[in-house]
Amino acid sequence: xxxxxxxxxxxxxxxxxxxxxxxxxxxxxxxxxxxxxxxxxxxxxxxxxxxxxxxxxxxxxxxxxxxxxxxxxxxxxxxxxxxxxxxxxxxxxxxxxxxxxxxxxxxxxxxxxxxxxxxxxxxxxxxxxxxxxxxxxxxxxxxxxxxxxxxxxxxxxxxxxxxxxxxxxxxxxxxxxxxxxxxxxxxxxxxxxxxxxxxxxxxxxxxxxxxxxxxxxxxxxxxxxxxx
Numbered sequence: 001x002x003x004x005x006x007x008x009x010x011x012x013x014x015x016x017x018x019x020x021x022x023x024x025x026x027x028x029x030x031x032x033x034x035x036x037x038x039x040x041x042x043x044x045x046x047x048x049x050x051x052x053x054x055x056x057x058x059x060x061x062x063x064x065x066x067x068x069x070x071x072x073x074x075x076x077x078x079x080x081x082x083x084x085x086x087x088x089x090x091x092x093x094x095x096x097x098x099x100x101x102x103x104x105x106x107x108x109x110x111x112x113x114x115x116x117x118x119x120x121x122x123x124x125x126x127x128x129x130x131x132x133x134x135x136x137x138x139x140x141x142x143x144x145x146x147x148x149x150x151x152x153x154x155x156x157x158x159x160x161x162x163x164x165x166x167x168x169x170x171x172x173x174x175x176x177x178x179x180x181x182x183x184x185x186x187x188x189x190x191x192x193x194x195x196x197x198x199x200x201x202x203x204x205x206x207x208x209x210x211x212x213x214x215x216x217x218x219x220x221x222x223x224x225x226x227x228x
Contacts (some may be wrong), residue, residue, distance in 0.1 A: 001057035032056025066093040142203025169216035
Protein backbone atom coordinates (compact mmCIF):
# COMPACT_ATOMS: atom_id res chain seq x y z
CA UNK A 1 0.00 0.00 0.00
CA UNK A 2 1.10 3.55 -0.74
CA UNK A 3 0.88 6.47 1.70
CA UNK A 4 1.30 10.13 0.78
CA UNK A 5 2.87 12.33 3.47
CA UNK A 6 2.12 16.03 2.94
CA UNK A 7 4.29 17.85 5.47
CA UNK A 8 6.59 20.87 4.93
CA UNK A 9 8.80 20.03 7.92
CA UNK A 10 11.23 17.71 6.17
CA UNK A 11 12.65 16.22 9.36
CA UNK A 12 9.19 15.36 10.68
CA UNK A 13 8.10 14.00 7.29
CA UNK A 14 11.13 11.71 7.17
CA UNK A 15 10.48 10.54 10.74
CA UNK A 16 6.92 9.64 9.76
CA UNK A 17 8.17 7.83 6.70
CA UNK A 18 10.72 5.91 8.77
CA UNK A 19 8.03 4.51 11.07
CA UNK A 20 5.56 3.73 8.28
CA UNK A 21 7.96 2.34 5.67
CA UNK A 22 8.07 -1.11 7.27
CA UNK A 23 4.39 -1.54 6.35
CA UNK A 24 3.74 0.97 3.56
CA UNK A 25 5.45 2.60 0.59
CA UNK A 26 5.67 6.30 1.42
CA UNK A 27 6.11 9.43 -0.69
CA UNK A 28 6.80 12.87 0.78
CA UNK A 29 5.43 16.15 -0.52
CA UNK A 30 6.25 19.51 1.05
CA UNK A 31 3.60 21.90 -0.28
CA UNK A 32 -0.18 22.02 -0.50
CA UNK A 33 -0.59 22.56 -4.25
CA UNK A 34 1.49 19.52 -5.20
CA UNK A 35 -0.09 17.52 -2.38
CA UNK A 36 -3.57 18.27 -3.71
CA UNK A 37 -2.62 17.14 -7.20
CA UNK A 38 -1.04 13.94 -5.90
CA UNK A 39 -3.94 13.11 -3.60
CA UNK A 40 -6.52 13.56 -6.38
CA UNK A 41 -4.35 11.45 -8.68
CA UNK A 42 -5.88 8.37 -7.07
CA UNK A 43 -2.75 6.28 -6.71
CA UNK A 44 -2.52 6.36 -2.91
CA UNK A 45 -4.24 4.22 -0.30
CA UNK A 46 -3.96 6.78 2.53
CA UNK A 47 -2.52 10.20 3.30
CA UNK A 48 -0.94 11.95 6.30
CA UNK A 49 -1.71 15.65 5.99
CA UNK A 50 -0.36 18.67 7.87
CA UNK A 51 -2.70 21.66 8.09
CA UNK A 52 -0.14 24.47 7.91
CA UNK A 53 1.32 24.12 4.42
CA UNK A 54 2.83 26.53 1.88
CA UNK A 55 0.84 27.09 -1.30
CA UNK A 56 -2.45 25.62 -0.09
CA UNK A 57 -3.46 24.91 3.48
CA UNK A 58 -4.42 21.39 4.49
CA UNK A 59 -8.13 22.08 4.98
CA UNK A 60 -8.47 23.60 1.49
CA UNK A 61 -6.44 20.73 0.04
CA UNK A 62 -8.69 18.15 1.67
CA UNK A 63 -11.90 19.89 0.63
CA UNK A 64 -10.71 20.13 -2.97
CA UNK A 65 -9.72 16.46 -3.05
CA UNK A 66 -13.06 15.35 -1.57
CA UNK A 67 -14.92 17.59 -4.00
CA UNK A 68 -13.20 15.74 -6.85
CA UNK A 69 -14.39 12.40 -5.47
CA UNK A 70 -11.16 11.35 -3.75
CA UNK A 71 -12.03 8.83 -1.01
CA UNK A 72 -8.51 8.16 0.26
CA UNK A 73 -8.40 7.90 4.09
CA UNK A 74 -6.70 11.00 5.52
CA UNK A 75 -4.97 11.48 8.87
CA UNK A 76 -4.52 15.14 9.80
CA UNK A 77 -1.51 16.33 11.80
CA UNK A 78 -1.49 19.79 13.32
CA UNK A 79 -0.16 21.91 16.15
CA UNK A 80 -3.68 23.28 16.62
CA UNK A 81 -5.42 21.55 19.50
CA UNK A 82 -8.62 23.61 19.80
CA UNK A 83 -11.89 21.71 19.47
CA UNK A 84 -13.09 23.99 16.66
CA UNK A 85 -10.01 23.19 14.57
CA UNK A 86 -10.47 19.46 15.05
CA UNK A 87 -14.14 19.68 14.12
CA UNK A 88 -13.29 21.69 10.98
CA UNK A 89 -10.76 19.08 9.91
CA UNK A 90 -13.14 16.18 10.45
CA UNK A 91 -16.03 17.94 8.74
CA UNK A 92 -13.78 18.65 5.76
CA UNK A 93 -13.32 14.94 5.21
CA UNK A 94 -10.50 13.83 7.52
CA UNK A 95 -10.72 10.36 9.05
CA UNK A 96 -8.64 11.08 12.15
CA UNK A 97 -6.85 13.96 13.84
CA UNK A 98 -3.53 13.91 15.73
CA UNK A 99 -2.16 16.93 17.58
CA UNK A 100 1.59 17.61 17.56
CA UNK A 101 3.65 16.44 19.32
CA UNK A 102 2.43 12.88 18.96
CA UNK A 103 3.89 9.44 19.54
CA UNK A 104 5.04 7.69 16.35
CA UNK A 105 3.62 4.37 17.51
CA UNK A 106 0.25 6.06 17.96
CA UNK A 107 0.47 7.39 14.41
CA UNK A 108 1.17 3.89 13.12
CA UNK A 109 -1.75 2.46 15.07
CA UNK A 110 -4.08 5.15 13.73
CA UNK A 111 -2.92 4.57 10.17
CA UNK A 112 -3.63 0.84 10.44
CA UNK A 113 -7.04 1.60 11.96
CA UNK A 114 -8.24 4.01 9.26
CA UNK A 115 -7.04 1.69 6.51
CA UNK A 116 -8.81 -1.25 8.13
CA UNK A 117 -11.95 0.83 8.69
CA UNK A 118 -12.00 1.94 5.08
CA UNK A 119 -10.71 -1.36 3.76
CA UNK A 120 -13.77 -1.96 1.65
CA UNK A 121 -12.71 1.00 -0.47
CA UNK A 122 -9.35 -0.56 -1.35
CA UNK A 123 -9.96 -3.37 -3.87
CA UNK A 124 -7.85 -6.50 -3.62
CA UNK A 125 -7.14 -6.28 -7.32
CA UNK A 126 -7.31 -3.83 -10.20
CA UNK A 127 -8.98 -5.10 -13.37
CA UNK A 128 -8.88 -4.06 -16.99
CA UNK A 129 -9.82 -6.19 -19.97
CA UNK A 130 -8.76 -9.77 -19.28
CA UNK A 131 -6.02 -8.93 -16.77
CA UNK A 132 -6.05 -8.28 -13.04
CA UNK A 133 -3.33 -6.88 -10.79
CA UNK A 134 -3.25 -8.14 -7.21
CA UNK A 135 -2.50 -5.38 -4.72
CA UNK A 136 -1.59 -7.95 -2.11
CA UNK A 137 1.20 -9.92 -3.78
CA UNK A 138 2.09 -7.96 -6.97
CA UNK A 139 0.76 -10.75 -9.23
CA UNK A 140 -0.42 -9.85 -12.71
CA UNK A 141 -2.97 -12.37 -13.99
CA UNK A 142 -4.23 -13.06 -17.49
CA UNK A 143 -6.37 -15.80 -19.04
CA UNK A 144 -4.87 -19.02 -17.70
CA UNK A 145 -1.51 -17.52 -16.71
CA UNK A 146 -0.02 -15.30 -14.04
CA UNK A 147 3.33 -13.65 -13.43
CA UNK A 148 4.94 -12.00 -10.42
CA UNK A 149 5.94 -8.38 -10.95
CA UNK A 150 8.93 -6.69 -9.40
CA UNK A 151 8.26 -3.76 -7.06
CA UNK A 152 8.86 -1.03 -9.65
CA UNK A 153 6.96 -2.95 -12.35
CA UNK A 154 4.03 -3.24 -9.97
CA UNK A 155 4.13 0.45 -9.07
CA UNK A 156 4.11 1.51 -12.72
CA UNK A 157 1.35 -0.93 -13.69
CA UNK A 158 -0.74 0.15 -10.71
CA UNK A 159 -0.40 3.84 -11.55
CA UNK A 160 -1.36 3.19 -15.17
CA UNK A 161 -4.37 1.04 -14.23
CA UNK A 162 -5.63 3.45 -11.57
CA UNK A 163 -5.32 6.29 -14.08
CA UNK A 164 -6.60 4.34 -17.08
CA UNK A 165 -8.51 7.37 -18.36
CA UNK A 166 -5.43 9.56 -18.30
CA UNK A 167 -2.05 9.89 -19.96
CA UNK A 168 0.65 9.47 -17.31
CA UNK A 169 3.86 11.36 -18.01
CA UNK A 170 7.36 9.96 -17.66
CA UNK A 171 8.04 12.65 -15.07
CA UNK A 172 5.11 11.47 -12.95
CA UNK A 173 6.23 7.84 -13.12
CA UNK A 174 9.81 8.80 -12.35
CA UNK A 175 8.76 10.84 -9.33
CA UNK A 176 6.22 8.33 -8.00
CA UNK A 177 8.25 5.15 -8.52
CA UNK A 178 11.85 6.25 -8.04
CA UNK A 179 11.20 9.08 -5.59
CA UNK A 180 14.34 10.94 -4.58
CA UNK A 181 16.75 8.58 -6.33
CA UNK A 182 19.14 11.09 -7.92
CA UNK A 183 20.50 8.50 -10.35
CA UNK A 184 17.10 7.69 -11.86
CA UNK A 185 16.49 9.09 -15.35
CA UNK A 186 13.63 8.92 -17.86
CA UNK A 187 15.35 6.00 -19.56
CA UNK A 188 14.58 3.95 -16.44
CA UNK A 189 10.88 4.43 -17.14
CA UNK A 190 11.26 3.32 -20.77
CA UNK A 191 13.08 0.15 -19.70
CA UNK A 192 10.39 -0.85 -17.20
CA UNK A 193 7.60 -0.05 -19.66
CA UNK A 194 9.34 -2.45 -22.05
CA UNK A 195 9.44 -5.14 -19.33
CA UNK A 196 5.72 -4.71 -18.70
CA UNK A 197 4.84 -4.89 -22.40
CA UNK A 198 6.66 -8.20 -22.70
CA UNK A 199 4.81 -9.57 -19.68
CA UNK A 200 1.47 -8.46 -21.09
CA UNK A 201 2.33 -10.28 -24.32
CA UNK A 202 3.27 -13.40 -22.32
CA UNK A 203 -0.11 -13.31 -20.57
CA UNK A 204 -1.91 -12.83 -23.92
CA UNK A 205 -3.51 -9.74 -22.46
CA UNK A 206 -6.10 -7.83 -24.43
CA UNK A 207 -4.74 -4.56 -23.06
CA UNK A 208 -1.59 -2.70 -24.04
CA UNK A 209 0.54 0.21 -22.91
CA UNK A 210 0.62 2.85 -25.61
CA UNK A 211 3.07 5.70 -25.91
CA UNK A 212 1.52 9.12 -26.42
CA UNK A 213 4.23 11.10 -28.15
CA UNK A 214 5.74 13.86 -25.99
CA UNK A 215 3.12 13.26 -23.29
CA UNK A 216 3.65 9.86 -21.66
CA UNK A 217 1.90 6.49 -21.44
CA UNK A 218 -1.61 5.14 -21.22
CA UNK A 219 -3.00 1.64 -20.73
CA UNK A 220 -5.91 0.77 -23.01
CA UNK A 221 -7.82 -2.25 -24.29
CA UNK A 222 -6.57 -3.38 -27.70
CA UNK A 223 -9.99 -3.10 -29.33
CA UNK A 224 -10.44 0.43 -28.05
CA UNK A 225 -10.55 3.35 -30.47
CA UNK A 226 -8.11 5.09 -28.15
CA UNK A 227 -5.35 2.82 -29.48
CA UNK A 228 -5.58 4.55 -32.84
